[in-house]
Amino acid sequence: MSAQHLSPQELKALVRTVPDFPQPGIQFRDITTLIGNHRGMAASVHHLAERAAAAGAEKIAGMEARGFIFGAAVAVQLGIGFVPVRKPGKLPIATIGIDYALEYGTDRLEIDPQAIAPGQNVVMVDDLIATGGTALASAELLRMAGAQVSHALFVIDLPDLGGAERLRAAGIAVSTLMEFEGD
Numbered sequence: 071m072s073a074q075h076l077s078p079q080e081l082k083a084l085v086r087t088v089p090d091f092p093q094p095g096i097q098f099r100d101i102t103t104l105i106g107n108h109r110g111m112a113a114s115v116h117h118l119a120e121r122a123a124a125a126g127a128e129k130i131a132g133m134e135a136r137g138f139i140f141g142a143a144v145a146v147q148l149g150i151g152f153v154p155v156r157k158p159g160k161l162p163i164a165t166i167g168i169d170y171a172l173e174y175g176t177d178r179l180e181i182d183p184q185a186i187a188p189g190q191n192v193v194m195v196d197d198l199i200a201t202g203g204t205a206l207a208s209a210e211l212l213r214m215a216g217a218q219v220s221h222a223l224f225v226i227d228l229p230d231l232g233g234a235e236r237l238r239a240a241g242i243a244v245s246t247l248m249e250f251e252g253d
């Protein structure tokens with residue numbers, strides 16, 4: 071056991087905000103600086119893993135790409151498997167997928183249909199929830215594969231964009247380590 075873990079408030083100070091990326095008006099909340107700090111990464115994983123354990127996680131699903139960083143580490147910490155929710159065309163097998171709407175256009179997510187045992191309790195992990203579109207589509211996809219999805223964990227919440235509320239309305243409990251105002 072290392073020294074005491076950094077608190078969520080201390081972790082928030084390690085997130086870098088980059089204005090106008092990837093387009094004007096967006097405040098990009100960049101976790102590169104958080105994960106580049108060993109204590110920042112370790113404490114983020116510690117706090118997420120504690121919550122995933124409390125949710126009874128039997129498997130962790132992480133969304134490409136930044137959900138892989140936190141989700142895989144949480145799965146290792148808990149001694150359970152990890153399911154990557156992938157962008158299209160990346161998996162070398164027949165996949166199941168879901169198309170979902172973005173602000174402009176659509177996107178698609180895919181998983182290995184064998185990845186989840188029927189009724190397995192899968193907890194989703196991603197770096198950030200904004201509108202919740204990615205997480206809602208992921209939950210639907212994981213459920214198509216037989217998962218029970220009742221909890222989602224994020225390092226960062228942008229509450230003004232309503233994603234966490236949307237997930238809760240869909241019956242998924244949401245837990246986040248920190249919030250940033252605005253979008």
Ligand code: AMP
Nearest residue numbers: 097098099198199200201202203204233
């Ligand atoms: P959404 O589907 O709207 O909840 O968007 C969530 C995904 O978009 C997350 O996986 C984030 O990595 C990314 N994202 C959206 N908005 C931001 C932002 N302001 N800063 C950093 N990443 C963002």
